[in-house]
Amino acid sequence: MAPLFSRLKTLLSRDVIISSLTARDVRFPTSACGTGHGSDALHKDPNYSAAYAVLTAASSNSEGGSLYSGHGLTFTIGRGNEVVCAAIKSLEPLVVGRSLVDIFTDFASFWHSLTCETQLRWIGPEKGAIHLAVAAVINALWDLWGKIECKPVWELLSDMSPEEIISLIDWQYLSDAITKDEALAILHKQYPSRRERVEDLKENGYPAYITSAGWMGYSDEVVEERLQSALKSGFTKFKMKVSRDLSVDKHRCELFRSILGPDVPLMMDANQCWDVDEAIAHMTALSMYKPLWIEEPTSPDDILGHAKIGRALRPLGIGIATGEYAHNRVMFKQFLESGAMDYCQIDSCRLGGINENIAVMLLAQKFGVPVCPHAGGCGLCEMTQHLSIFYYICINDKRESQMLEYADHLHEHFVYPSIIKNGCYIVPTDHGYSTKMKDQSLLEYEFPKGIKWT
Amino acid sequence: MAPLFSRLKTLLSRDVIISSLTARDVRFPTSACGTGHGSDALHKDPNYSAAYAVLTAASSNSEGGSLYSGHGLTFTIGRGNEVVCAAIKSLEPLVVGRSLVDIFTDFASFWHSLTCETQLRWIGPEKGAIHLAVAAVINALWDLWGKIECKPVWELLSDMSPEEIISLIDWQYLSDAITKDEALAILHKQYPSRRERVEDLKENGYPAYITSAGWMGYSDEVVEERLQSALKSGFTKFKMKVSRDLSVDKHRCELFRSILGPDVPLMMDANQCWDVDEAIAHMTALSMYKPLWIEEPTSPDDILGHAKIGRALRPLGIGIATGEYAHNRVMFKQFLESGAMDYCQIDSCRLGGINENIAVMLLAQKFGVPVCPHAGGCGLCEMTQHLSIFYYICINDKRESQMLEYADHLHEHFVYPSIIKNGCYIVPTDHGYSTKMKDQSLLEYEFPKGIKWT
Secondary structure (H helix, E strand, C coil), X not given: CCHHHHHHHHHCXXXXXXXXXXXXXXXXXXXXXXXXXXXXXXCCCCCCEEEEEEEEEEECCCCCCCCEEEEEEEEECCCCHHHHHHHHHHHHHHHCCCEHHHHHHCHHHHHHHHHCCCCHHHHCCCCHHHHHHHHHHHHHHHHHHHHHHXXXXXXXXXXXXXXXXXXXXXXXXXXXXXXXXXXXHHHHHHHHHHHHHHHHHHHHCEEEEXXXXXXXXXXXXXXXXXXXXXXXXXXXXXXXXXCCCHHHHHHHHHHHHHHHCCCCCEEEECCCCCCHHHHHHHHHHHHHHCEEEEECCCCCCCHHHHHHHHHHHHHHCCEEEECCCCCCHHHHHHHHHCCCCCEECCCCCCCCHHHHHHHHHHHHHXXXXXXXXXXXXXXXXXXXXXXXXXXXXXXXXXXXXXXXXECCCCHHHECCCCCEECCEECCCCCCECCCCECHHHHHHHECCCCCCCC | CCHHHHHHHHHCCCCEEEEEEEEEEEECCCCHXXXXXXXXXXXXXXXXXXXEEEEEEEECCCCCCCCEEEEEEEEECCCCHHHHHHHHHHHHHHHCCCEHHHHHHCHHHHHHHHHCCCCHHHHCCCCHHHHHXXXXXXXXXXXXXXXXXXXXXXXXXXXXXXXXXHCCCCCCCCCCXXXXXXXXXXXXXXXXXXXXXXXXXXXXXXXXXXXXXXXXXXXXXXXXXXXXXXXXXXXXXXEEECCCCHHHHHHHHHHXXXXXXXCCCEEEECCCCCCHHHHHHHHHHHHHHCCCXXXXXXXCCCHHHHHHHHHHHHHHCCEEEECCCCCCHHHHHHHHHCCCCCEXXXXXXXXXXXXXXXXXXXXXXXXXXXXXXCCCCCCHHHHHHHHHHHHHHXXXXXXXXXXXXXXXXXXXXXXXXXXXXXXXXXXXXXXXXXXXXXXXXXXXXXXXCCCCCC
């Protein structure tokens, strides 16, 4: 039994079980009034939302109330959030009644019991609404675990031995690309120097780039104002949206470059709007604006298409970024082994929570691809900061790989919001996964009965 | 305006609209009493189920009742069916109120409006519960259209011009693999001789192979009894399940070959139970039993894994079959262009209904791969017979490509069940898509309140 896990057994008796799982449909009207927040080529009117899972844990032997609670979420953009909530409820019989110690000391088996349940897997497997629901539940469990250990989740993870970290992962379908021994070697390599990087992070934070200056629906004036403001507050890397309309995109590129100058890193995001050959033509025409990457140039399922686009654009200095819609580790495995991905954009709740995200981080490290998580939305910045901090401490010690998205929306609804200073995430210190939402926000924005929706 | 479509405008005025969409959760306790029906390596206890969509159409100008109704379904295996029903309800605002003529004469646009809805697409896109829901609604629309035209759906499709057929398909993300002109050329090539194949089918039916003699959970005695019975009733091709246990599989292979003899076509289905290298080793060990194909050897998302398995097993005479879990045309595009698939197993309701199935059939034809649909389950035989018949008439005239799955479960719940004679599907003549379930079955098996569940 590994050290952290054996200590867990002294903290918790086996009769502490999950006593309830509830799902709440929380939506923010971000598309209201045509503000353009969050808008891109395919998603013109997102209402940033959360399928919000709350777990309680209690002793099965006592009459008392719950001992702990954990809060997790999956991000969606509005309609369909109720379907994810229904999927969370469908997981209830697999979760409620389970011992916390049993879950955490063999987390891979528990994870597999959700993702490979003999009937539920038909409506996935490991994709769509049911996998988003798994993410919400798994994220809530991590929040719970952090609270039990009185640590932020990044610290809980970074205090684990390499063997403990490996035990979190369901290795099914990965063995042709990475073995457990290879993953262990990656973790052991960084083990002795973890402490140095914790100090570095506490001093310097984790570098972010900002997306929320460049939403598609913003006017030139709003873009300029937001870019200037982001520059002033210390951001040094920026992302803009591109579209099917080349002349619109050229105009927007001119605007960005006129404000940022020619050399500031600028990323472009197509949000899946092109066919493969269109993507190559369009980005060739925009290559003069020196984008660092083009993100989601085509269908998020099109591994071979991304590989082809990458072969065409890399000679122009443009990399391929994707992953926010890549639904499981098997998709990432293929993106990575086929050279279709230069920047690996894990999503904290598209993948099945922290456990699967760690699997993908290890895969990416094996293939030499930096992990630059998707964030923004609702709660994604709160979660991904833990993932990126863990990634730097335990998996990839290269400072030049550090890149984490940021968008300045909806943080005010979280009890422990992510904090940015000088364009960097400040290391969170509150216990858990930073996923707890404020009671008042839940009350006001619950759909459809909250006061903001009635 | 193409001929069939212009005639539609004389049949229907534009004010005939979809007036309601309902979703019903219907489940059959096929796993009860440990019968082993439908069981395989990963799905040990399926309760064959349907997320059942009913559409009505009425004139928006009249006070009268509905003029038509259409019945569609998505197959699931039990738990999670309620999530698909919730997803069908989430599509209601996109469907109810739409003019039937507008839908059918620009079906691709309507299909795209469901699959690329700006908020709902987040929980897919084109995968998982939301895409299964799209399939149920689209299938119901085809049933409705068949009833309006007073034709079975295969005939409705086979009476369309190549241009009309092309207009059904959302071409997004396909242009790097097949152009509309290439697809048109495939359809035009078969156009003059369609009538001959209709006559052939009416005389000979469409050849089936049978799966329901070889479920994993059956005892040797049940397997033997079912195989003998299938042989007697005229079946000439058989499928068996394989597993992670080589000795169990060898025993089962011996049993099958002892009854069937060495040369009868025998297919094997692993239902995703292996990693890539395990699949190669396991099937190499079973190659002495001469399987025609190995189906779903690993994760259904693992295109590159299937390609690797195929390269290893083809020299042993074993082909790769997959597709029942392949969630959209972009996945099939890659399976086909990478040579990962020797038999293309479309699913009538994993893909987004008939429209997307036709896209995949045309892709498969371009890449020279025969389409052998997944059937069985609940209602799949009823639907896929229309698809395979259309495929032979309009896309692939090779009789040696004809292969359609059959399992003899649950047909008694359908008003127009598929009928097998001498191991062949008899061409259906009833109007629509054969998807209407009996009122009594709906009443008894609706979950959780039907009498069979209470």
